[in-house]
Amino acid sequence: MPKMIDPFLLDNGEKYPYSASMFPIKNEKHLLLVEEKLDKDLRYKHFLIDELYEVKSDTLVNLVKKIMTQLFDDNVLLGYGVLGNRKSSTKKDFLELNICGVVFSAIMSRSRYEGSYEEIERKIKAHLSQSSYRVFRQSS
Secondary structure, rough: OOOOOOOOEOOOOEEEOOOOOHEOOOOHHHHHHHHHHHHHOOOHHHHHHHHHHOOOOOOOHHHHHHHHHHEEEEEHOOOEEEOOOOOOOEEEEEOOHHHHHHHHHHOOOOOOOOHHHHHHHHHHHHHHOOOOHHHHHHOO
16 A cells, blocks of 8 residues: 655755744745746645634634634735736736635635535635735834
């Protein structure tokens, strides 16, 4: 029987190091580093999904808010939107990011939100659109 590989263990048998210092993502350069890590390291991606699955909330709105706040500084989110088929010269499409897939996976892996892609997308879009207000409020 083949040996089962635990995706949360490194080859040396140690638990995958979750670096809380990586979050919240504070700038675009930092985001690109996390994106590269998610793209190249499947174990890390699964580990991060598992960590975000542990975030608890009674409503989808609050769950999205908690996860997004844990992952991102609002200043980073200012440059992103949920664009879909629309093209924007000022905003990048959040849905194209690897970390967006992590957010969706962490939420949709809960039976309560399984198959709720459009609803989750709407909540993320609302959270992104309110980032300028949150930045303004923090600076005042």
